[in-house]
């Protein structure tokens with residue numbers, strides 16, 4: 001008998017919970033109703049009569065002069081002044097390329113690296129001298145474009 005009464009009480013509680021849940025959901029939907037269905041859009045692109053109307057001009061940046069661009073290429077920290085280091089820093093990469101041993105000193109061999117390499121490649125027999133045949137290999141390749149006849 002107690003089981004029947006207990007089952008009835010549980011059933012009433014479940015019904016009460018369901019009623020409260022439905023009421024709460026209805027409150028939420030009244031506060032923030034679901035969006036209205038999208039209206040059917042007319043076919044084709046919108047059009048307007050813009051004859052005689054003038055829109056605002058698009059933004060444009062002023063062009064730097066050639067001298068200003070050259071100045072800013074050296075002025076690395078943008079303080080409107082070019083220090084000696086800033087001026088010389090443009091040569092650093094080329095210097096490091098030549099400084100083969102990285103000791104910040106440029107020997108004659110490092111400075112003349114292109115000629116040294118060309119000599120070494122041409123010296124086929126490795127006797128540290130070039131005979132006429134070896135020297136002939138150092139001639140620059142003929143250019144594909146003809147020389148200017150100006």
Ligand SMILES: [Ca+2]
Nearest residue numbers: 075077079081
């Ligand atoms: Ca500067």
Ligand SMILES: [Ca+2]
Nearest residue numbers: 099101103105
């Ligand atoms: Ca060196």
Ligand SMILES: [Ca+2]
Nearest residue numbers: 123127129130
């Ligand atoms: Ca030789």
